Amino acid sequence: MKRNLLSxxxxxxxxxxxxxxxxxxxxxxxxxxxxxxxxxxxxYTNLPMALQEGARTGKxxxxxxxxxKIDGAT
Amino acid sequence: MSLSxxxxxxxxxxxxxxxxxxxxxxxYAGVSGVHMPTGxxxxxxxxxxxxxxxTFVLAPDGTVMTCLPGYWSPQDLVSELKLGQDIYKVWNDxxxxxxxxxxxxxxxxxxxxxxxxxxxxxxxxxxxxxMKYEAxxxxxxxxxxxxxxxxxxxxxxxxxxxxxxxxxxxxIMHDRMSQRPFLNYQNFxxxxxxxxxxxxxxxxxxxxxxxxxxxxxxxRAQPLMGNVNELPGAAKRARRQQRQQMAGSRMMNRAGGYxxxxxxxxxxxxxx
Numbered sequence: 052m053k054r055n056l057l058s059x060x061x062x063x064x065x066x067x068x069x070x071x072x073x074x075x076x077x078x079x080x081x082x083x084x085x086x087x088x089x090x091x092x093x094x095y096t097n098l099p100m101a102l103q104e105g106a107r108t109g110k111x112x113x114x115x116x117x118x119x120k121i122d123g124a125t
Numbered sequence: 126m127s128l129s130x131x132x133x134x135x136x137x138x139x140x141x142x143x144x145x146x147x148x149x150x151x152x153y154a155g156v157s158g159v160h161m162p163t164g165x166x167x168x169x170x171x172x173x174x175x176x177x178x179x180t181f182v183l184a185p186d187g188t189v190m191t192c193l194p195g196y197w198s199p200q201d202l203v204s205e206l207k208l209g210q211d212i213y214k215v216w217n218d219x220x221x222x223x224x225x226x227x228x229x230x231x232x233x234x235x236x237x238x239x240x241x242x243x244x245x246x247x248x249x250x251x252x253x254x255x256m257k258y259e260a261x262x263x264x265x266x267x268x269x270x271x272x273x274x275x276x277x278x279x280x281x282x283x284x285x286x287x288x289x290x291x292x293x294x295x296x297i298m299h300d301r302m303s304q305r306p307f308l309n310y311q312n313f314x315x316x317x318x319x320x321x322x323x324x325x326x327x328x329x330x331x332x333x334x335x336x337x338x339x340x341x342x343x344x345r346a347q348p349l350m351g352n353v354n355e356l357p358g359a360a361k362r363a364r365r366q367q368r369q370q371m372a373g374s375r376m377m378n379r380a381g382g383y384x385x386x387x388x389x390x391x392x393x394x395x396x397x
């Protein structure tokens with residue numbers, strides 16, 4: 052009985068998330084999302100051309116500064 | 126990662142022209158671990174990593190409607206994109222003077238912050254290491270600090286900032302944008318605008334266990350990108366990585382020698 056209780060306590064401890072644990076999106080899922088993002092929209096890398104397209108379509112431009120590439124390492 | 130998640134993905138796709146610029150090497154760029162597209166991903170707090178990521182909403186003439194420093198959660202990002210569209214209506218209003226437009230711009234930025242829910246403000250809490258950086262380096266001058274006496278608590282080991290010591294990142298953003306009405310993108314001072322917290326930001330996505338905890342040994346050994354040479358301790362880190370590489374190579378040579386003495390040539394070639 053005592054041993055069972057100890058086992059249960061150990062299992063409960065294992066089930067408690069650690070303080071620095073965060074929800075993780077696995078590589079396959081993340082990779083799929085990156086592909087959807089990079090191919091699902093036309094990403095400009097030239098600001099004047101993006102602004103020109105904005106003027107033509109009447110849309111605002113979302114211009115992102117980032118370390119790396121939208122479809123590559125970031 | 127928030128851009129690929131709903132509602133941000135559809136809202137961006139349907140309403141905006143999108144583009145990006147790789148800021149690696151830019152004076153205002155920070156430092157991050159290299160994260161491959163096939164690697165893991167994690168969500169973080171709004172405004173985290175302001176030096177590594179900035180999202181501008183621009184009018185077709187290049188005027189900045191708003192700018193989001195760092196990561197922003199998908200739902201909060203859409204809300205800020207809508208603010209950019211509303212501000213654009215003011216910018217396009219030919220019956221308003223420039224002074225009137227500027228006043229509306231400031232008001233709309235402040236009003237938007239006041240509509241943020243408590244949940245959004247919780248999503249916008251400043252990262253603990255960024256709080257420490259602000260308290261350590263500019264306790265009396267930082268515009269991120271609301272109460273310097275309370276903020277100084279984070280400098281004590283193991284202590285967290287009490288509520289009300291620091292602004293949330295959504296407040297920092299709207300306060301700073303309020304001071305920059307209708308600037309052209311070319312004149313937008315990205316360095317000052319994104320200047321809060323430490324330049325190094327990394328979530329160690331690929332150095333985590335299945336339960337999401339960071340493997341510290343793997344995290345220390347990972348390659349970095351951005352303004353790596355500007356990072357404090359850069360030389361020490363480079364020496365450590367060189368030592369690790371040399372140790373690895375010595376181990377391979379020893380193992381190779383052992384196997385070669387026993388005539389396992391194919392395996393030795395494959396190892397090398």
